[in-house]
Amino acid sequence: MKKKDDLKLQVNAAILACQDKQADNVAVLELEKDSGAFTDYFVMCSGANPRQIQAIADAVDERLEALGLRVTHSEGYKQAEWVLLDYVDFVVHIFSEKARQFYDLERLWKSAKRLEPAELLAKPKPRRAVIAKTTIAKATMAKSATAPTASAAPKNTRKKKA
Secondary structure, rough: OOHHHHHHHHHHHHHHHHOOOOOEEEEEOOHHHHHHOEEEHHHEEEEEEEHHHHHHHHHHHHHHHHHOOOOOEEEOOOOOOOOEEEOOOEEEEEEEEEHHHHHHHHHHOOOOHHHHHHHHHOOOOOHHHHHHHHHHHHHHHHHHHHHOOOOOOOOOOOOOOO
């Protein structure tokens, strides 16, 4: 289970790096195990020009390297029509619009499950113990807010004799 969570975190980081550089049409394909796929996920996006495509590739590489993950193979960086970054368990494809339409990986891998980036970016649900502690803390705060405090207690209005 931990490996799967780590993988989703890594794919999530790649998506965020693409989005940080204003990549267009970010898509994620979860490839089926029985399809003969050599990886678990494809992260795909488009850039408007070669400079943006290279900037997206650099951002993905930097963000994943910060997580301790190094690209095992890359292709196409100089031409910047289709940059491929292979991280073994997932592959990032950064296309020009023209190359993306021509190669149409979404059609080629039509048996793959298409995920929206938000599905991988979703935060995990809190555990029940955390929910219980939060509920108890809120209840305690509510009780203390309604209980009279020393400053709210009635003051003694008698005058002291001198």
